[in-house]
Amino acid sequence: xxxxxxxxxxxxxxxxxxxxxxxxxxxxxxxxxxxxxxxxxxxxxxxxxxxxxxxxxxxxxxxxxxxxxxxxxxxxxxxxxxxxxxxxxxxxxxxxxxxxxxxxxxxxxxxxxxxxxxxxxxxxxxxxxxxxxxxxxxxxxxxxxxxxxxxxxxxxxxxxxxxxxxxxxxxxxxxxxxxxxxxxxxxxxxxxxxxxxxxxxxxxxxxxxxxxxxxxxxxxxxxxxxxxxxxxxxxxxxxxxxxxxxxxxxxxxxxxxxxxxxxxxxxxxxxxxxxxxxxxxxxxxxxxxxxxx
Amino acid sequence: xxxxxxxxxxxxxxxxxxxxxxxxxxxxxxxxxxxxxxxxxxxxxxxxxxxxxxxxxxxxxxxxxxxxxxxxxxxxxxxxxxxxxxxxxxxxxxxxxxxxxxxxxxxxxxxxxxxxxxxxxxxxxxxxxxxxxxxxxxxxxxxxxxxxxxxxxxxxxxxxxxxxxxxxxxxxxxxxxxxxxxxxxxxxxxxxxxxxxxxxxxxxxxxxxxxxxxxxxxxxxxxxx
Numbered sequence: 001x002x003x004x005x006x007x008x009x010x011x012x013x014x015x016x017x018x019x020x021x022x023x024x025x026x027x028x029x030x031x032x033x034x035x036x037x038x039x040x041x042x043x044x045x046x047x048x049x050x051x052x053x054x055x056x057x058x059x060x061x062x063x064x065x066x067x068x069x070x071x072x073x074x075x076x077x078x079x080x081x082x083x084x085x086x087x088x089x090x091x092x093x094x095x096x097x098x099x100x101x102x103x104x105x106x107x108x109x110x111x112x113x114x115x116x117x118x119x120x121x122x123x124x125x126x127x128x129x130x131x132x133x134x135x136x137x138x139x140x141x142x143x144x145x146x147x148x149x150x151x152x153x154x155x156x157x158x159x160x161x162x163x164x165x166x167x168x169x170x171x172x173x174x175x176x177x178x179x180x181x182x183x184x185x186x187x188x189x190x191x192x193x194x195x196x197x198x199x200x201x202x203x204x205x206x207x208x209x210x211x212x213x214x215x216x217x218x219x220x221x222x223x224x225x226x227x228x229x230x231x232x233x234x235x236x237x238x239x240x241x242x243x244x245x246x247x248x249x250x251x252x253x254x255x256x257x258x259x260x261x262x263x264x265x266x267x268x269x270x271x272x273x274x275x276x277x278x279x280x281x282x283x284x285x286x287x288x289x290x291x292x293x
Numbered sequence: 294x295x296x297x298x299x300x301x302x303x304x305x306x307x308x309x310x311x312x313x314x315x316x317x318x319x320x321x322x323x324x325x326x327x328x329x330x331x332x333x334x335x336x337x338x339x340x341x342x343x344x345x346x347x348x349x350x351x352x353x354x355x356x357x358x359x360x361x362x363x364x365x366x367x368x369x370x371x372x373x374x375x376x377x378x379x380x381x382x383x384x385x386x387x388x389x390x391x392x393x394x395x396x397x398x399x400x401x402x403x404x405x406x407x408x409x410x411x412x413x414x415x416x417x418x419x420x421x422x423x424x425x426x427x428x429x430x431x432x433x434x435x436x437x438x439x440x441x442x443x444x445x446x447x448x449x450x451x452x453x454x455x456x457x458x459x460x461x462x463x464x465x466x467x468x469x470x471x472x473x474x475x476x477x478x479x480x481x482x483x484x485x486x487x488x489x490x491x492x493x494x495x496x497x498x499x500x501x502x503x504x505x506x507x508x509x510x511x512x513x514x515x516x517x518x
Contacts, residue, residue: 209383214369219368
């Protein structure tokens with residue numbers, strides 16, 4: 001147990017020393033990995049905001065069902081419950097004639113036009129919101145038809161063609177985003193892995209010496225892997241910090257820009273760590289395979 | 294303890310490094326392998342710490358057979374063999390103490406205080422206790438080679454191998470280094486020194502095996518073949 005603890009302590013010391021001993025190399029690799037991770041962070045930030053914008057646009061997709069005049073409160077409640085029973089429907093909000101007029105008045109911003117009208121010509125309606133993931137143009141049309149067929153519903157509006165166009169736009173955006181994200185993610189992983197590789201190759205001689213004096217591959221590998229992880233973790237933290245500063249300065253001017261959600265922060269750090277570990281692994285394999293085990 | 298049975302080594306470029314080499318070394322023996330560059334001296338030593346494997350024949354070192362040893366056992370063998378090189382091969386960013394301590398830290402058997410004792414003991418054998426905190430670049434060539442020797446003996450190896458240990462040193466310092474090795478041998482460790490310079494072993498009256506074009510010949514001093 002004592003020997004095990006002593007070895008763990010040795011590995012930790014070696015990891016910290018490894019960074020400390022090669023300050024200039026560490027600083028150069030840190031700059032390089034932070035810069036590339038920052039690019040990845042920007043792509044993730046754009047992705048997160050595109051998703052957010054898409055989600056907001058999708059939320060606007062809904063159905064307005066206009067109700068015939070003069071139906072009883074009982075019938076109104078029944079209609080609302082019937083619409084709510086449709087599986088794709090998330091919420092149904094009743095908008096009375098008075099509320100509709102008030103909304104109209106606010107959207108016009110003037111009273112003059114309304115003063116010319118004696119009575120309220122606007123019908124009462126149900127605003128129907130669909131569940132997330134059920135807002136495609138085809139679903140929208142199907143649900144609209146179902147509602148339209150109900151007795152006491154005069155007319156249904158759901159912006160058919162507009163919804164289909166929005167669907168296509170969002171799909172294209174999502175595909176583009178994934179393609180760019182994957183390309184940048186892979187490129188960044190290569191840069192980080194190669195940068196870590198340089199730090200390993202710079203210590204090729206030390207590795208060969210350790211082999212000659214009887215170090216196992218595992219013994220040689222562990223401090224390098226830990227150092228690679230520490231390095232990329234610090235780089236990821238620094239890149240995130242810089243990204244946040246940039247977001248605070250630029251995002252302040254642009255409205256409705258959100259920072260990376262926790263899932264993306266996790267993805268960002270894990271991606272950096274994986275790239276660091278893979279880089280360490282392959283460069284060590286390259287150095288260790290040059291001579292016999 | 295070290296046995297070569299009809300060992301031949303042919304590299305991938307078809308160069309014959311060793312040709313039908315057979316010899317045996319017992320505990321505590323001292324052997325100088327003398328020959329020009331490219332004669333096969335380094336390959337012969339590499340066979341002992343199993344950096345190279347024979348194309349044919351067999352090498353036995355302290356119970357490890359080159360034909361059957363598994364890759365995971367090679368580090369165990371190397372912990373029982375000390376190696377010194379012409380270019381010292383010290384880790385430049387570690388002190389003399391840390392360089393010498395390396396084989397002990399690698400092993401599971403030693404803890405802090407024992408490591409310190411053993412390292413100081415090895416450094417005292419090469420007369421360098423007072424330079425323990427120096428980095429390799431702060432030491433002379435002779436001192437660096439002494440640190441390398443201390444590192445090679447700190448684990449009490451069954452055999453100490455030295456590949457041209459005086460190659461980077463002037464004659465006087467080289468003779469001191471060879472004397473250190475003779476002292477280590479006198480304390481009971483088997484030593485094999487590969488060198489192109491016959492003068493020092495001849496002067497010291499040591500046993501010599503000549504190697505030329507991969508063939509071992511002219512064995513003097515009772516070495517068993």
